[in-house]
Amino acid sequence: MEHLRFKSEREEREWAMEGKLCPKLIVVLADLVERRWTLLKQESVVTCIFRSFAENRGIGGTSNTHCEWRAVDIRVDPTQLFVEMAIRVALNERWPTGVAKMPRIPPLDHGTALHYHVQVTRDEGRARLSTRKETT
Numbered sequence: 001m002e003h004l005r006f007k008s009e010r011e012e013r014e015w016a017m018e019g020k021l022c023p024k025l026i027v028v029l030a031d032l033v034e035r036r037w038t039l040l041k042q043e044s045v046v047t048c049i050f051r052s053f054a055e056n057r058g059i060g061g062t063s064n065t066h067c068e069w070r071a072v073d074i075r076v077d078p079t080q081l082f083v084e085m086a087i088r089v090a091l092n093e094r095w096p097t098g099v100a101k102m103p104r105i106p107p108l109d110h111g112t113a114l115h116y117h118v119q120v121t122r123d124e125g126r127a128r129l130s131t132r133k134e135t136t
């Protein structure tokens with residue numbers, strides 16, 4: 001994906017792993033990365049993809065989305081907060097989750113540092129695993 005970078009080799013390695021991230025997540029991320037490039041002329045940096053359950057407990061994680069490969073974090077530029085927040089609103093309007101139109105990206109100021117946490121639902125994650133063809 002163009003204009004995408006990684007915090008460390010770990011995220012780069014995880015990004016390259018086949019069949020882990022669901023296609024829907026990658027589509028939403030591509031939209032985010034494109035908007036940040038268009039509006040801010042900034043490459044987007046992936047700061048987190050996978051977390052073990054132990055790592056998640058260690059940082060006080062409140063959900064298991066990273067443990068289940070259902071979320072990717074992108075760094076926010078705190079000097080461009082107004083634009084970053086507008087991008088979040090636009091993305092949540094375009095890509096609400098199916099579950100009662102919940103936002104796909106929570107507020108940017110959760111966790112330890114400002115970031116986009118982009119996630120898919122369990123159902124979307126499961127859909128990618130079904131490769132079996134329907135027979136009528």
Ligand SMILES: [Zn+2]
Pocket residue numbers: 048066071072073116117118
């Ligand atoms: Zn996250």
